[in-house]
Amino acid sequence: MVYILLVFLMASVMLATSAIRKEASLVLREAPEMVIQRTVAGRQDPIPLSYLDQIRDIPGVMSCEGRLWGYYYDPVVGANYTLLVPGSGEPAPGTITIGPGVARTRTSGPGDIVEFKKVAGGILELEVASILPDRSELVSSDLVLVSPEDFRAVFGSAPGLATDIVARVANPRELVTIAEKIAGRLPDTRIILRDEMLRTYDAVFSWRGGILALLLLGVMLAFVIVSWDKASGLSPEERREIGVLKAVGWETSDVILMKFWEGAVVSLSAFSLGVLLAYVHVFFFSARLFAPVLKGWAVLYPQFRLIPFVDVSQLTALFFLTVVPYAVATIVPSWRASVTDPDAVMKGLR
Amino acid sequence: MIALDRARKVFGQGRPNEFTALHETSLLIEADRMTVIRGPSGSGKTTLLSLIGCMARPTSGRIHVLGREITSLPERFLTEIRRRTFGFIFQQFHLIPGLTALENVILPAYPTGERRSVLEKRAAGLFELFDITAKSRSRVEWLSGGEAQRVTIARALINDPAVVIADEPTAHLDSKLSGEFMATMGRLRDEGRTVLIASHDPLVYDHPSVERVFHIRDGRIDGESR
Numbered sequence: 001m002v003y004i005l006l007v008f009l010m011a012s013v014m015l016a017t018s019a020i021r022k023e024a025s026l027v028l029r030e031a032p033e034m035v036i037q038r039t040v041a042g043r044q045d046p047i048p049l050s051y052l053d054q055i056r057d058i059p060g061v062m063s064c065e066g067r068l069w070g071y072y073y074d075p076v077v078g079a080n081y082t083l084l085v086p087g088s089g090e091p092a093p094g095t096i097t098i099g100p101g102v103a104r105t106r107t108s109g110p111g112d113i114v115e116f117k118k119v120a121g122g123i124l125e126l127e128v129a130s131i132l133p134d135r136s137e138l139v140s141s142d143l144v145l146v147s148p149e150d151f152r153a154v155f156g157s158a159p160g161l162a163t164d165i166v167a168r169v170a171n172p173r174e175l176v177t178i179a180e181k182i183a184g185r186l187p188d189t190r191i192i193l194r195d196e197m198l199r200t201y202d203a204v205f206s207w208r209g210g211i212l213a214l215l216l217l218g219v220m221l222a223f224v225i226v227s228w229d230k231a232s233g234l235s236p237e238e239r240r241e242i243g244v245l246k247a248v249g250w251e252t253s254d255v256i257l258m259k260f261w262e263g264a265v266v267s268l269s270a271f272s273l274g275v276l277l278a279y280v281h282v283f284f285f286s287a288r289l290f291a292p293v294l295k296g297w298a299v300l301y302p303q304f305r306l307i308p309f310v311d312v313s314q315l316t317a318l319f320f321l322t323v324v325p326y327a328v329a330t331i332v333p334s335w336r337a338s339v340t341d342p343d344a345v346m347k348g349l350r
Numbered sequence: 351m352i353a354l355d356r357a358r359k360v361f362g363q364g365r366p367n368e369f370t371a372l373h374e375t376s377l378l379i380e381a382d383r384m385t386v387i388r389g390p391s392g393s394g395k396t397t398l399l400s401l402i403g404c405m406a407r408p409t410s411g412r413i414h415v416l417g418r419e420i421t422s423l424p425e426r427f428l429t430e431i432r433r434r435t436f437g438f439i440f441q442q443f444h445l446i447p448g449l450t451a452l453e454n455v456i457l458p459a460y461p462t463g464e465r466r467s468v469l470e471k472r473a474a475g476l477f478e479l480f481d482i483t484a485k486s487r488s489r490v491e492w493l494s495g496g497e498a499q500r501v502t503i504a505r506a507l508i509n510d511p512a513v514v515i516a517d518e519p520t521a522h523l524d525s526k527l528s529g530e531f532m533a534t535m536g537r538l539r540d541e542g543r544t545v546l547i548a549s550h551d552p553l554v555y556d557h558p559s560v561e562r563v564f565h566i567r568d569g570r571i572d573g574e575s576r
Contacts, residue, residue: 244444244445247438247440248458249430249434254461341408
């Protein structure tokens with residue numbers, strides 16, 4: 001049982017972490033290759049749209065555009081939303097499109113009114129036009145799509161400014177060169193490449209996975225104790241069994257081989273069952289046990305079903321960390337019992 | 351023929367708890383006969399059987415089994431002799447729980463590498479011989495004392511041994527079952543097997559099939575009858 005629990009927990013963490021990373025990388029594949037932010041005294045500041053021309057002039061830049069987005073704290077439910085003006089298909093002024101998480105938190109649907117505090121004072125009432133599909137909930141859960149006019153009313157940003165600029169390049173191999181050219185031309189900017197975002201996601205989820213693995217150290221310790229207990233002695237029944245087998249004509253090697261297969265069958269079954277349970281837990285129940293740790297804290301949790309993805313190398317590592325030590329742990333005491341004369345094993349049992 | 355030449359067995363030699371279970375013993379057990387080692391508990395009967403049955407080595411002295419000196423053989427060869435030459439019937443039956451009667455019976459033959467179907471066929475013959483065919487697929491913990499005893503005898507015979515060794519075989523049987531057991535041993539002897547029994551049960555050593563009785567006490571053979 002301890003064995004199955006350990007494999008289940010470890011495999012759950014591995015499957016969930018790698019699936020979330022995979023999901024994030026799939027989502028980010030669609031992200032712009034380059035994001036340009038303006039920084040003032042090391043902090044992000046709205047970027048003038050006049051920069052667009054200077055960026056566009058750099059050879060290799062295919063297109064660039066300003067984006068309007070920002071975080072909005074909703075005191076009614078205590079959640080943060082991401083307000084975004086989409087590049088195309090923006091909602092009509094006075095209406096919004098909300099993510100599934102926002103809809104759940106506010107219990108709002110199409111036709112309902114959501115209030116936003118304007119920067120100039122007063123309330124801006126926006127009508128929910130539609131809800132974003134569940135499919136992209138990992139990134140769209142907290143999204144609120146607004147028109148540029150409504151965005152500026154909430155954030156007070158001047159018409160000539162954007163939150164940041166996104167650029168696409170013709171040849172991805174020129175990305176670094178182009179980024180260097182932008183940084184040279186516009187010294188108050190910071191350039192973030194898509195690969196850097198991917199690495200950050202990777203690092204965040206690996207770190208969270210690591211924290212969980214650390215928490216599971218207790219379970220691992222229990223497993224080590226179980227294995228050690230097995231390795232340090234046999235139960236009287238097992239000793240008797242080996243004594244009988246030796247007495248009826250089994251060689252030491254026959255006993256060890258039998259015990260090895262016994263250990264292999266037990267550990268392989270436990271491993272398979274643990275991995276299967278972990279698969280069901282992660283991909284059918286969205287890793288409920290670890291979701292808070294893996295997803296991070298939020299009032300507004302995205303609800304999504306992870307795309308099944310199994311990292312074979314991680315499972316192989318788990319296999320060697322659990323099955324092999326257990327199999328060895330069963331062989332050692334059997335070998336110790338089976339090298340003694342069968343009558344010695346039998347004597348204490350009569 | 352089995353011969354002991356000044357065989358001696360000491361446990362815990364050189365330690366404070368050193369104990370001589372069998373003093374220098376020379377003995378000749380004739381082939382195709384039924385011999386009983388008679389003696390009280392702790393007299394050294396089981397130790398003697400262990401030495402003869404290649405389950406332990408003597409501390410000193412030599413043992414010959416069917417003309418072959420076995421004392422100096424490596425463990426692998428001893429095991430081979432134990433498997434091919436001897437069939438053991440233990441006092442506590444020593445069947446392996448969790449397995450069926452059939453699986454227990456074919457256990458001694460597994461290392462021979464014979465096909466399972468061949469072993470099962472041979473076991474079926476033994477089950478029929480001992481009238482326990484109906485119990486062959488039952489787990490051994492569900493068997494009665496008499497049935498378990500017969501499964502133990504079947505297990506002892508699966509490799510068609512020349513010598514059958516039984517240690518206190520009637521200790522857990524009533525008089526009727528003890529009588530049946532001795533009759534079975536008589537049949538085995540008639541088939542041309544050597545039967546060696548250690549017992550302090552008069553139903554055994556007084557049985558008409560028994561041809562020779564050695565008396566053992568305090569690790570020494572102190573008499574012989576019949």
